[in-house]
Amino acid sequence: MTEQPTGVAETLEPLVSRLLAPNPSPFTNTGTQVHLVGATDLAVIDPGPDTPEHIDALIAAIAGRPVAAIVITHTHRDHSPGSRPLKAATGAPIIGCAPLAFDDSGPRADASFDHDYAPDRVLAEGESVAGQGWTLTALATPGHTSNHLCFALPETKALFTGDHVMGWSTSIVSPPDGDMADYMRSLDKLMQRDDRIYYPAHGDPVENPQRLVRGMMGHRKQREGQIVRLLREETRAIPGMVERMYVGIDPRLFPAAERSVLAHLIDLRNRGLVVEQGDAWSIVKD
Structure with a gap:
């Protein structure tokens, strides 16, 4: 800049x-x-x-x-x-x-x-x-x-x-x-x-x-891939996913990162790939 x-x-x-x-x-x-x-x-x-x-x-x-x-x-x-x-x-x-x-x-x-x-x-x-x-x-x-x-x-x-x-x-x-x-x-x-x-x-x-x-x-598709891999491991809530996905960023940006992860999850849900379970999300099993 x-x-x-x-x-x-x-x-x-x-x-x-x-x-x-x-x-x-x-x-x-x-x-x-x-x-x-x-x-x-x-x-x-x-x-x-x-x-x-x-x-x-x-x-x-x-x-x-x-x-x-x-x-x-x-x-x-x-x-x-x-x-x-x-x-x-x-x-x-x-x-x-x-x-x-x-x-x-x-x-x-x-x-x-x-x-x-x-x-x-x-x-x-x-x-x-x-x-x-x-x-x-x-x-x-x-x-x-x-x-x-x-x-x-x-x-x-x-x-x-x-x-x-x-x-x-x-x-x-x-x-x-x-x-x-x-x-x-x-x-x-x-x-x-x-x-x-x-x-x-x-x-x-x-x-x-x-x-x-x-x-x-490509960056957004990479983030989507991260989310899918994390949910294949186990059901997770958004804050835990952000901690794993956004290592090293300014903590003040964590709330913004949570919103973007939520946007990805809604898109994945609308495509039938994940489901919401209370405050957590899980992968739809093949």
Whole structure:
């Protein structure tokens, strides 16, 4: 990860710049990356948290240029709340994913949903918003959340991946809204594309996206294999599986790991491979 100061716009290519929000954590890495697309008029993708310091920095980066759209990939609280003060300051419409008022039982406060998110326009698969010299086309990528969208910039073959594909870690898939089967299908969907570069909401740009996505799919399949092997040995509860599977990780990440293991188990259960027995899980015998 390259060193990047918060609140300072950095040009990534002529049509794209980014600004880092001041919300670092074990789950957001250095913070949420806000992307500005365009030269004369702008789209602001995932404006981030609603804090005065951050919104002031974002408005300074906009530098008086008209904002054509505030574009949202999904409604976790480290992504969409800044849309409201930014709309008030610029008059721009909020466009992107559908609202999702959901009580997430996941492991982190910033992963709970933004219940006040109110888009002016919801984009379906293949629908676009455009400005001078740029187009952003929605790509439905459920899994991390059920309402997650990525946005393709066909003018430069870039893809803004939100939290679906990040530049520093794999995404948390936290049931009941997060769905591992959907997540894997969405990764496979990206494998069928030929994007040149990914711009994620956390971490650096991904310059070899196909290789990363292939590795992420392999990693998830490896985790699934670990779970199956552990359950072939004996019936187990999720915390015990996490201790065996995630050796050496920051203990603060254990709750997130438990959510991902649960997502794998639900997928395996739906495929008839495991069964739930109270707080424990066991393999379906051949």
